[in-house]
Amino acid sequence: MKKMHVKRGDTVKVIAGKDKGKEGKIITAIPADGKVIVEGVAVAKRHQKARVQGQESGIIHKEMPIDASNVMRVCSKCGKAARTGVKVLDDGSKMRYCKKCNAELND
Incomplete structure (x- = not known):
């Protein structure tokens, strides 16, 4: 995979x-x-x-x-095509974010 x-x-x-x-x-x-x-x-x-x-x-x-x-x-916030990154939150869950405007991408 x-x-x-x-x-x-x-x-x-x-x-x-x-x-x-x-x-x-x-x-x-x-x-x-x-x-x-x-x-x-x-x-x-x-x-x-x-x-x-x-x-x-x-x-x-x-x-x-x-x-x-x-x-x-x-990105839903800035409306541009952007690379995405993954942040690990305090509770151990992962969240994707936009590398251009640093906005959280809702999954």
Whole structure:
């Protein structure tokens, strides 16, 4: 298992690749491959055949996985893409924070 700097539900900005500059929410994180699926980013067309009666066939738009190193977490306070750090609190729990504005990132 690889350790990832982002997780499902985080709002991220794409910093590299064909969709550079787009923002979206992480739908799925795949730590084994080091990839994430971001809503509205890396959309590909897939031809789908109807497998059961009533299922629609045709061309569907599907988000494809991109490497986690190509995305950066967007801070909710300053609104910018920033690196994140981890602080260990007095009670032993961990908290992520924005390295630009030092704001606490709610998980």
